[in-house]
Amino acid sequence: MDNYPLLNIFWTMLELFLWILWFFLLFKIITDIFRSHDLSGWGKAGWLILVILIPLIGVLVYVIARGKSMGERDVAQARQNEAAFKAYIRDAAGDAPPDAAQGRSHVDELARLADLRAGGAITEEEYQKAKDKILA
Template sequence: MTLASAEYPFLNLMWTMLVFFCWIAWFWLLFVAFGDLFRRADVSGWTVVFVLLPFFGILLYFVTQGRHILDRQRGREMSTSDNTGAAQIAEARRLLEQGVIDDAEYQSLKRKALAR
């Protein structure tokens, strides 16, 4: 054994790596929570909770709002990527073929998409 391994045993190294990983993961969760929070217009007060009780506030936010974060993200992506009329018509056509909407609704959606 070398002197370096005797001064810092393997379990201490593993513990340090775990603590560092958890620290990075917590900051990632903090950025995700703040990013979601500042994109929303329907909530307020969470920032105060994050500042006063950072660990508890982040955990509480993910417990209460976690299942909706992905839905809001997908909604933002859909609203930015499907702004073209062709994409809206293609989506309406897919819904028509699946039987979700009828021909009248398809024509209405098509007219709205072409009007943009």
């Protein structure tokens, strides 16, 4: 350790961090190229060739040219995943018997309560009390 001063250790750690960051960005861009519906097959092939053969310039050009739409695709994918997850939960829990008085199941009532809590209409304490009442 005497021949490797502390500043060199920090420099090595920074280089390692930048390599990890670089590979993360490269994989993110490659998955975005394949996920993009507005690119044709030739466009995807061209971007892949540019990103793989000339990585530094290719990645920078891709981020500059398509960075905004890349973020929009990420947001759309997250919303689609969340909607699919909620639909799956409602389908899986849909076997609960509906409330005879209102024609709604416990799942619908809990979902409505969660929406009220998320919107700030009720507090966490009110949510817990109403949830216990529904499940009782």
